[in-house]
Amino acid sequence: MLANGRGNAMSMKFFAGAVTGALLTATALTPARAADMTNERALNPQREPQNWILHHGNYQGHRFSLLKEINTDNVKNLKPVFTVALGGFQSGGRYAFGNLEATPLVEDGIMYVPDGWGSVYAIDVSAGKKGVIKWKMDPGTDRAWAGDVACCGVNNRGVALWKDKVISIALDGRMFAINKATGEVAWERKVADPALGETLTIAPLVIRDLAIVGAAGGEFGIRGYIDATDLNTGKAAWRTYTIPGAGEPGNETWKDGKERWKHGGGSVWETATYDPESDTFYQGVGNAGPDWDPEYRAGDNKWAASVLALSPNDGKIKWGYQYTPNDPYDYDEISEHPIINAKVNGEDRKLVVHAARNGYFYALDRINGSFIAGKQYTYEMNWTPGLDPKTGRPLNYNPNADVQVYTEGTHGSRARPKSDKLCPAHTGGKNWEPTAYNPQLGLLYIPSIEGCDYIETVPQKDFVDQGGTVRPRERFSGGATVIRERLYGSLKAVDPATGELKADLKLTYPNYSGALATAGNLVFIGGVDGTFSAHDAKTLKELWSFNTGTGINAPPISYAVNGKQYIAVLVGSRQSQNVIPFSPELKNTSTASMLFVFSL
Amino acid sequence: MKAVMKDRSIRLAVALAAGALFAPVHALAQAQSSAEEARLIEFGKEIFKSKAVCQYCHKWDASGDQGYGGNALSLRATQLTPEQMTEVVKCGRPGTGMPYHDRFAYTDKRCYGYTREEMGKDMPPAGNDFLSNREVDAVVKYLFAKDVGKGPATYEDCVDFWGKDTKQCDPMKK
Numbered sequence: 001m002l003a004n005g006r007g008n009a010m011s012m013k014f015f016a017g018a019v020t021g022a023l024l025t026a027t028a029l030t031p032a033r034a035a036d037m038t039n040e041r042a043l044n045p046q047r048e049p050q051n052w053i054l055h056h057g058n059y060q061g062h063r064f065s066l067l068k069e070i071n072t073d074n075v076k077n078l079k080p081v082f083t084v085a086l087g088g089f090q091s092g093g094r095y096a097f098g099n100l101e102a103t104p105l106v107e108d109g110i111m112y113v114p115d116g117w118g119s120v121y122a123i124d125v126s127a128g129k130k131g132v133i134k135w136k137m138d139p140g141t142d143r144a145w146a147g148d149v150a151c152c153g154v155n156n157r158g159v160a161l162w163k164d165k166v167i168s169i170a171l172d173g174r175m176f177a178i179n180k181a182t183g184e185v186a187w188e189r190k191v192a193d194p195a196l197g198e199t200l201t202i203a204p205l206v207i208r209d210l211a212i213v214g215a216a217g218g219e220f221g222i223r224g225y226i227d228a229t230d231l232n233t234g235k236a237a238w239r240t241y242t243i244p245g246a247g248e249p250g251n252e253t254w255k256d257g258k259e260r261w262k263h264g265g266g267s268v269w270e271t272a273t274y275d276p277e278s279d280t281f282y283q284g285v286g287n288a289g290p291d292w293d294p295e296y297r298a299g300d301n302k303w304a305a306s307v308l309a310l311s312p313n314d315g316k317i318k319w320g321y322q323y324t325p326n327d328p329y330d331y332d333e334i335s336e337h338p339i340i341n342a343k344v345n346g347e348d349r350k351l352v353v354h355a356a357r358n359g360y361f362y363a364l365d366r367i368n369g370s371f372i373a374g375k376q377y378t379y380e381m382n383w384t385p386g387l388d389p390k391t392g393r394p395l396n397y398n399p400n401a402d403v404q405v406y407t408e409g410t411h412g413s414r415a416r417p418k419s420d421k422l423c424p425a426h427t428g429g430k431n432w433e434p435t436a437y438n439p440q441l442g443l444l445y446i447p448s449i450e451g452c453d454y455i456e457t458v459p460q461k462d463f464v465d466q467g468g469t470v471r472p473r474e475r476f477s478g479g480a481t482v483i484r485e486r487l488y489g490s491l492k493a494v495d496p497a498t499g500e501l502k503a504d505l506k507l508t509y510p511n512y513s514g515a516l517a518t519a520g521n522l523v524f525i526g527g528v529d530g531t532f533s534a535h536d537a538k539t540l541k542e543l544w545s546f547n548t549g550t551g552i553n554a555p556p557i558s559y560a561v562n563g564k565q566y567i568a569v570l571v572g573s574r575q576s577q578n579v580i581p582f583s584p585e586l587k588n589t590s591t592a593s594m595l596f597v598f599s600l
Numbered sequence: 601m602k603a604v605m606k607d608r609s610i611r612l613a614v615a616l617a618a619g620a621l622f623a624p625v626h627a628l629a630q631a632q633s634s635a636e637e638a639r640l641i642e643f644g645k646e647i648f649k650s651k652a653v654c655q656y657c658h659k660w661d662a663s664g665d666q667g668y669g670g671n672a673l674s675l676r677a678t679q680l681t682p683e684q685m686t687e688v689v690k691c692g693r694p695g696t697g698m699p700y701h702d703r704f705a706y707t708d709k710r711c712y713g714y715t716r717e718e719m720g721k722d723m724p725p726a727g728n729d730f731l732s733n734r735e736v737d738a739v740v741k742y743l744f745a746k747d748v749g750k751g752p753a754t755y756e757d758c759v760d761f762w763g764k765d766t767k768q769c770d771p772m773k774k
Contacts, residue, residue: 091649091650094653094655094656094660095653095656096650096651096653142766142767142768143766144762144763144766144768145766145767145768148660148768151667151668152668194767195767195771219667219668291667456670456671458666458671471771472771473771475665475666475667477666477667478666479666479671480666480667480668480669480670480671480672480697481667481668481670482670482696482697483697483725484721575728577656577668577669577728578668580726580728581699581725581726581727581728582725582726584726587726587730
């Protein structure tokens with residue numbers, strides 16, 4: 001359907017044509033009014049390869065661009081073509097400045113991207129050689145209120161498109177519907193409550209007329225949840241807790257007898273993937289709370305450190321699979337769950353896969369959640385010798401114990417608070433920063449954090465509402481982590497049906513950016529030292545790089561305007577405490593807040 | 601060498617641990633600050649809050665915290681003297697997550713009598729930002745003026761730190 005106000009006769013004429021035809025006409029009518037985002041378009045992003053209209057590229061989480069003008073032969077000629085300075089610099093809460101972690105969206109020459117404090121920018125990139133900020137919506141985030149209970153930076157991972165709106169969130173828990181053409185806020189809704197230690201950092205997932213997000217706050221004693229907003233009304237549609245309540249399936253895995261599931265963690269802070277065929281979305285779930293005192297919360301602690309398969313219309317859980325029962329490591333499993341069809345033992349299977357924080361790659365049956373394959377992907381691994389070949393459970397999981405030891409000494413305990421070395425480090429493996437999938441080559445690219453760290457357990461005190469002394473907004477983590485050695489990194493290519501390693505590139509720095517795969521047979525990643533690089537999709541050999549002069553903490557995308565391909569990435573980093581203190585050569589790196597765009 | 605360091609570390613550790621049990625006595629006068637003193641305290645607050653982001657680990661009221669910044673001690677309950685705290689800010693604490701903030705720490709013997717090589721695995725991490733002597737002096741003065749030896753932070757302390765344009769202090773209102 002075309003823009004309103006053009007007259008019925010014209011609308012009918014163009015509606016009779018192909019979707020492509022309608023889209024071209026819409027483009028010709030810009031910049032006044034771009035086409036509305038529809039469910040049909042969201043289901044078929046491959047019809048508009050010049051655009052990047054969904055957070056992960058497509059609902060299946062592939063982060064794969066069909067554009068191939070830039071390829072392995074000519075990428076050596078890639079160069080920065082323009083940059084745009086953004087804001088979000090202000091300090092707030094525990095942070096000296098905002099961070100940039102967002103995946104931009106581009107639709108018909110307009111980029112939509114948020115900064116860490118939740119200002120949304122509409123940047124006109126249609127000229128090709130420059131970007132002009134058309135409008136900026138500043139939500140006026142309460143920076144101290146939200147920033148004091150944000151564990152890990154001032155983060156906002158992206159926006160979503162719906163009809164003529166941009167759907168965004170802010171760290172202080174609000175969701176916004178913004179007029180795409182003008183930047184005017186149509187409505188806002190309070191979703192997460194920082195009074196309870198909840199924040200929002202996740203890019204919304206729009207399925208039909210629902211915007212799905214989840215609460216961050218796994219170190220602040222929240223009870224995590226997935227939440228849907230009815231975009232037609234701006235009101236709550238449903239909320240599903242990731243930690244089941246009394247009488248709900250999985251609640252029996254909280255065996256403390258003191259209802260500690262009420263502050264059990266299970267945060268949600270990276271966008272789910274969606275399978276239209278089965279109308280199921282796959283949401284990764286965060287660590288159990290308190291993070292490092294597993295004796296406080298005896299039992300497997302479902303559904304912390306798990307993936308849930310849910311129904312979008314009502315939030316009902318179809319199935320769940322838990323990666324690390326009674327998680328003593330802070331191995332959140334919130335990150336993306338790509339949907340891939342592949343042959344397994346000669347048979348066509350419908351998979352949902354996950355490069356887990358815990359250092360293993362998993363392939364599950366996405367219809368029933370059964371375990372298909374799992375394989376270690378980190379160089380170093382010591383908390384378990386492997387996975388059970390039938391169930392995928394850690395081999396040293398003890399079904400007769402409520403508190404899991406796993407490998408002795410890899411996590412702290414009340415008897416022995418300071419752990420020995422833990423590999424992979426509590427950071428993972430892989431944190432939220434996404435993998436990318438090339439369906440033409442059948443390869444999944446995992447940008448990893450490599451190396452190990454340590455845990456120091458402190459016995460957790462109870463919340464005031466459970467007879468203790470801990471008040472809302474106070475830390476509820478059962479201790480701390482300590483990094484003593486440099487972390488490093490890698491980029492790996494695996495067969496998603498088996499996890500088998502196909503190519504491997506060791507990197508100096510741990511990955512805090514995420515990957516983009518393209519049909520030009522390239523993989524792009526950003527580095528904490530500011531290096532933005534392109535790699536051969538088969539060998540992972542670096543073919544090109546450009547140093548942006550400050551850390552990159554966001555995933556790249558690709559888009560096209562007037563037939564020319566661009567690679568875009570937000571540049572400017574939190575100066576991670578996991579990295580900078582151990583990398584003296586990065587000591588004086590300043591931060592920045594920039595958009596970088598590259599082309600041939 | 602190791603014995604000497606152990607002795608100093610132990611004394612430091614005892615001083616820090618004892619802070620949790622006893623009401624500390626410190627030498628800094630509670631007299632009215634001069635204008636220069638007031639400026640230095642405000643400067644120290646900025647360093648604590650934003651430049652060195654001490655509050656990330658120690659919390660805004662310096663009452664200590666857990667999590668990714670480590671099990672950071674309460675500075676409200678500390679037994680350290682201003683001189684000892686100055687040394688800890690500049691040199692960090694060996695074998696812990698407390699970082700050093702003197703650019704030249706461990707390049708010579710100024711920190712506990714040890715160089716980086718002698719420290720080996722006990723080497724503390726570098727702080728995100730190095731601090732000059734004046735900056736260290738300011739943040740120590742700030743802590744002793746506002747936090748050290750005080751009971752739990754009050755609503756007034758919160759507003760003093762965060763200002764009034766935020767809900768941050770609402771839960772502390774009586």
